[in-house]
Amino acid sequence: MTAAAGSAGTPEELDLDAQIAAYQREFPEVDPQVEKVVTALGRLNRRMNVAYGRQLVDLGISNAEWEVLKALVVVGRPYRLGPGDLAKRLGLTPAAMTHRIDRLVTEGLVTRERDEANRVRVIVELTDEGREKWLQTMRLAAAFEDDLLQDLNTAERAALGEILIRLLRRVETSQPDAGGRLEDLD
Amino acid sequence: MTAAAGSAGTPEELDLDAQIAAYQREFPEVDPQVEKVVTALGRLNRRMNVAYGRQLVDLGISNAEWEVLKALVVVGRPYRLGPGDLAKRLGLTPAAMTHRIDRLVTEGLVTRERDEANRVRVIVELTDEGREKWLQTMRLAAAFEDDLLQDLNTAERAALGEILIRLLRRVETSQPDAGGRLEDLD
DNA sequence: ATTGAAGACTTCATCAGTAAAGTTCGAAGC
DNA sequence: GCTTCGAACTTTACTGATGAAGTCTTCAAT
Missing domain, CATH: 1.10.287 (Helix Hairpins)
Structure with a gap:
């Protein structure tokens, strides 16, 4: 060869x-x-x-579902967001979000209800079960990440983080983003 | 909020x-x-x-198509691979590969023909037009990448590369890969 | 009060992916 | 030489995403 x-x-x-x-x-x-x-x-x-x-x-959850849980956790209590907002944060279309929420609701990880204050809005809220599920994923992810960076000492980790953030800043400023498609978000 | x-x-x-x-x-x-x-x-x-x-x-091409072009270019002249091999390299199923190749063929970027030496095999080959298309993408990508790393001096680039490769080695050895699904490959 | 415009979500049609079954060809055994 | 096994690709059924059209609600202006 x-x-x-x-x-x-x-x-x-x-x-x-x-x-x-x-x-x-x-x-x-x-x-x-x-x-x-x-x-x-x-x-x-x-x-x-x-x-x-x-x-x-x-x-027992998919990457797609995980993303939604993460987004809800990040906003903090009471872990609520609308479908449209979620869609923007995850970089997908509202239509896709509708279906993701369907799945999460049937699995009991989030609830969906109309906002009574403004009935055109919908509120997606993390359930206790959903939060617990997120915690489980986080424990596993953290363990994996710790293991991944094990070979790097503190100085190296800091240097890596600093450089990555510099690169990130460069991409983010050079691309106004045009309000679009962002694959996914952690 | x-x-x-x-x-x-x-x-x-x-x-x-x-x-x-x-x-x-x-x-x-x-x-x-x-x-x-x-x-x-x-x-x-x-x-x-x-x-x-x-x-x-x-x-005028999709990310999916780009991946296929890259894989063919990487193997070098005469830029040939079978669908199954391509599928493995890109980390997707042979079925998906079949359809990607369909699209690339209709666009004239690759050809598909049976291997006369072993008629159960199929040979996908990059056309001149396909290679030219890849060159165009490469020019743009290289320009973008140069710009991205512009803020880093040579030493920093080297350090970043070295660290990333260490991390990569760690993930690759800790995961025998189980012969599976790899999202995509550059 | 009524109408019109805009916003937020959902529904529908289509597309690209997976998994599994199907087809075709080559190679090995009887 | 026929048959059976296995490999390589394709086809089929289904899933999850997109984009566009549709529905429902609110807000502003007549």
């Missing part, structure tokens, strides 16, 4: 360096250092999502 | 620190430093995907 080709391996077999090498071969102008950072970032994130996904399966 | 709530803002309005604070409030055992790194990482990645997505729209 040549460089990173190969007949049919799991994705890990494609190691990072081989992939960067391929990019250089096909597109010489590329800066390997930049590409390395960007590729590692994307790959790391994917792995983490897979890991989260597995834990969620164990707890 | 309390803390980071708000009526209905775009996601950016929820700044990172407020979100971390919310986690600490709701789940005191959490390590804020760890959470900060993890949250920033997730958020950064999301922003980057949005940015890539916009560029792709301008070029």
Whole structure:
């Protein structure tokens, strides 16, 4: 097998360096250092999502549902938000939110009721069971994250955090966001 | 409205620190430093995907199609892979791959033909037009990435790359991957 | 009081993904 | 040489997302 080709391996077999090498071969102008950072970032994130996904399966909820629970927890007591607001926070359409809420309601993790003060509005509220479920996910996630960063000492963690935030600031300012689609939100 | 709530803002309005604070409030055992790194990482990645997505729209292809082009380019000339192999590399099911290839074929970016040497196999090959399309995406992506990392000096870039790779190694070794679903691959 | 415009959510049609069954071809055994 | 097993891809049924149209409520202006 040549460089990173190969007949049919799991994705890990494609190691990072081989992939960067391929990019250089096909597109010489590329800066390997930049590409390395960007590729590692994307790959790391994917792995983490897979890991989260597995834990969620164990707890019997989907990633989609988890996002909703997180959003409700973040606003704090009494853990209420409208469907439209939730949709904006999670970066999906109101239509999708309607269905997600349907599922969560049937599982008893949130309640949906009309706002009596303004009957055009709907209030989605986390139930005790929903909050408990979130706590469970959080315990697992925190354990995974601690393990992930185990090899980094405090200084390294701080440096990493600082750099990531600088990058984040750069993207967020360069993109006014145009009020759109944001995949998901933690 | 309390803390980071708000009526209905775009996601950016929820700044990172407020979100971390919310986690600490709701789940005191959490390590804020760890959470900060993890949250920033997730958020950064999301922003980057949005940015890539916009560029792709301008070029008239979807993120899904882009992934396929990348995979074919990475293996090098003659830019050929079977649907099953592609599916593994991109972390999706063969069924999904079938449909993606359908779309790419109608757009003229790849060809699909039976392997005459082994007629149960199918060969997907990048067309010149497909390669050209990939080059265009690469030019845009590289420009965006260079801009993103502009605030980091060489030493910082190296440090970031090194740390990310350490983290990546940790996730990849701790998860044998179980041969499964990997969202996507760059 | 009535009408009109805008906002918030839901419904409908369509699209892309998964899981599982189906099809076709190649290879190994009797 | 026929048959059976297995591999590679496609097809089918279903799920969850999008975008556009629809419904219901509120608010402002006649």
